[in-house]
Amino acid sequence: MDVRDLRVLYRESELLHGVSYSFRPNAVSAIVGPTGCGKTTLLRSINRLHDSTPGMRVTGSVTIGGEEVYGRGVGVRGLRRKVGMLFQRANPFPQSIADNVSLAPRAHGMVSRHQVAALVEQHLTLVGLWDAVKDRLDRSPFHLSGGQQQLLCLARTLALSPEVLLLDEPTSALDPDTTEHIEGLVKQLSERVTVLIVTHNLAQANRIADDVLFLMAGSVVEFAPAQTFFQNPADERSRAYITGRIG
Amino acid sequence: MAAVSSLRFPAPHSGLSRFDDGLDRAQRSPLIRRMRSGIFWGLCGLALLAIIVPLLDMVWTLISQAAPLLNLNLFTHGSAIDPAHLSAPIGVEDGILGSLLLGLGVLIVAGIIGVLAGLYIVEFAPPRPRAVMRFCSEVLSGVPSIVIGLVGYTVLVNGPLQWHYSLLAAVISLSVITIPYIIKNTEVAFDQAPRSLREGALALGISRFTTIRKVLLPTALPGIVGGLILAQAIAMGETAPLLFTANWTDANPVLKLTNNPEPYLTGVTYNTLILPYAQAHELAAAAALVTVGIILVLLLLGRAATARSKRMTERMDL
Numbered sequence: 232m233d234v235r236d237l238r239v240l241y242r243e244s245e246l247l248h249g250v251s252y253s254f255r256p257n258a259v260s261a262i263v264g265p266t267g268c269g270k271t272t273l274l275r276s277i278n279r280l281h282d283s284t285p286g287m288r289v290t291g292s293v294t295i296g297g298e299e300v301y302g303r304g305v306g307v308r309g310l311r312r313k314v315g316m317l318f319q320r321a322n323p324f325p326q327s328i329a330d331n332v333s334l335a336p337r338a339h340g341m342v343s344r345h346q347v348a349a350l351v352e353q354h355l356t357l358v359g360l361w362d363a364v365k366d367r368l369d370r371s372p373f374h375l376s377g378g379q380q381q382l383l384c385l386a387r388t389l390a391l392s393p394e395v396l397l398l399d400e401p402t403s404a405l406d407p408d409t410t411e412h413i414e415g416l417v418k419q420l421s422e423r424v425t426v427l428i429v430t431h432n433l434a435q436a437n438r439i440a441d442d443v444l445f446l447m448a449g450s451v452v453e454f455a456p457a458q459t460f461f462q463n464p465a466d467e468r469s470r471a472y473i474t475g476r477i478g
Numbered sequence: 479m480a481a482v483s484s485l486r487f488p489a490p491h492s493g494l495s496r497f498d499d500g501l502d503r504a505q506r507s508p509l510i511r512r513m514r515s516g517i518f519w520g521l522c523g524l525a526l527l528a529i530i531v532p533l534l535d536m537v538w539t540l541i542s543q544a545a546p547l548l549n550l551n552l553f554t555h556g557s558a559i560d561p562a563h564l565s566a567p568i569g570v571e572d573g574i575l576g577s578l579l580l581g582l583g584v585l586i587v588a589g590i591i592g593v594l595a596g597l598y599i600v601e602f603a604p605p606r607p608r609a610v611m612r613f614c615s616e617v618l619s620g621v622p623s624i625v626i627g628l629v630g631y632t633v634l635v636n637g638p639l640q641w642h643y644s645l646l647a648a649v650i651s652l653s654v655i656t657i658p659y660i661i662k663n664t665e666v667a668f669d670q671a672p673r674s675l676r677e678g679a680l681a682l683g684i685s686r687f688t689t690i691r692k693v694l695l696p697t698a699l700p701g702i703v704g705g706l707i708l709a710q711a712i713a714m715g716e717t718a719p720l721l722f723t724a725n726w727t728d729a730n731p732v733l734k735l736t737n738n739p740e741p742y743l744t745g746v747t748y749n750t751l752i753l754p755y756a757q758a759h760e761l762a763a764a765a766a767l768v769t770v771g772i773i774l775v776l777l778l779l780g781r782a783a784t785a786r787s788k789r790m791t792e793r794m795d796l
Contacts, residue, residue, distance in 0.1 A: 278681060311683030318681075322674040325696035325791040334692055335682040373793040384678070391682065 237291035259426040261440035269449040270429040278314040315393035319400040321380035323372035354386040378409030398428040543763035558728040576731045576741035583649030584713040592657045596664025619658035627719030641736040643725035651719040656709035663705025667698035700784040707780040717744040
């Protein structure tokens with residue numbers, strides 16, 4: 232996955248100043264940086280979530296598997312099927328637990344009616360939620376704990392079999408146990424999915440990332456393998472950020 | 479409040495606790511605090527009584543005035559009063575059937591137009607048309623109902639369309655009155671759906687139509703149904719525009735859209751109250767009581783209709 236000279240503008244102000252890098256496929260890349268540096272803006276340009284925000288403009292190029300995301304004639308819905316996203320706060324739909332998982336695959340015509348139950352079980356099992364919810368699949372998801380709701384959202388995203396997974400601080404509101412569980416899942420998923428994770432938590436980046444992209448004020452400071460970044464950063468600002476002198 | 483602005487900390491060794499900053503004592507000042515609290519709760523109680531007492535008084539007055547007629551005949555006999563046979567059984571069958579028919583008509587006409595217009599305004603319209611439509615809807619909701627009745631009379635009943643007094647003219651006039659309420663309720667209902675839900679659906683590549691139907695509608699449904707119920711209550715209770723468009727009859731309604739006067743409950747009250755017979759006055763009260771009863775039933779139906787979507791959204795952070 233390649234990003235070339237990506238600029239994002241909101242009205243008159245430029246939020247990202249020409250970001251370029253190549254993400255390794257089937258690896259976990261962490262995007263880190265101080266608050267307001269453009270991490271989430273970058274993540275949201277990859278599945279074109281800025282399209283629906285009035286005043287947002289994106290220039291430059293993003294390619295996934297050689298195909299231009301911002302190219303002419305690209306189906307945004309098809310793109311978002313292949314590029315799944317998990318948000319900072321769990322946002323289950325006001326539908327039953329089972330429908331939460333099956334809604335998107337059914338909307339994309341990926342499953343027939345009699346495959347739905349198997350699809351739901353498969354993906355709830357994948358995220359480790361099946362045993363907890365198998366007896367209340369037709370109940371509201373809002374009775375689940377925050378962590379379980381986030382896992383449900385992950386199952387919902389995975390049910391579309393995405394090729395890329397965008398995670399926007401997915402564990403910042405969760406307890407340590409669920410965080411560890413999700414980190415394990417992400418690591419395991421990255422064997423077949425390219426993962427981009429925005430995180431504030433450097434320890435988390437250190438635990439799960441293969442590569443780290445360090446952003447400051449809308450520009451890339453450093454893009455390096457995680458080990459290099461954390462042990463021997465090339466840029467003085469990276470060193471300052473890692474050691475907590477800036478943040 | 480004064481205590482907050484004049485925060486004073488006691489000098490050391492003054493014999494007071496280090497944590498005593500004077501605030502607690504100010505709040506403990508018992509008489510004023512209790513009086514304030516008493517006045518506040520007293521006003522709350524008065525406001526509550528101001529709602530409940532008139533309602534109970536009205537229902538009780540209607541029941542006591544309609545008492546002689548409160549039996550099954552009320553639902554099986556028409557409201558025609560024969561001065562030669564005043565002891566003959568009378569009821570409001572025609573009014574009930576007529577009002578339900580009007581309500582159904584309004585539900586179809588105003589329901590469809592109002593919900594679609596509200597949905598368009600909140601989900602699809604570009605800013606300028608949206609502002610224009612909102613403004614028009616607000617102006618319309620401020621037009622007195624008798625003016626709408628008059629316009630209905632000059633255009634539909636006796637104007638170019640020549641429908642004469644009719645069900646259709648009445649339904650359209652009532653719809654014009656109720657549509658702004660349905661639009662407003664629909665708008666608010668969709669608008670309060672959290673942004674995170676829309677983004678979640680967007681990020682899954684779900685189409686706009688499916689998003690509205692499956693993701694936003696469950697949170698919006700109670701509000702939409704609330705608007706429809708309100709419209710029904712208005713349709714049941716309005717009288718002025720119907721005098722111009724439905725006229726009135728004490729015969730049961732027939733399924734004829736034009737050229738046929740239409741019975742309705744408030745028309746029974748309006749037309750029998752002026753008759754010089756005790757039975758007629760009892761009938762007026764009975765018709766009013768049934769009107770209130772139907773509105774109550776509508777409210778309960780609305781609750782039942784939204785129960786499922788409420789179950790799916792309870793405990794959701796809106």
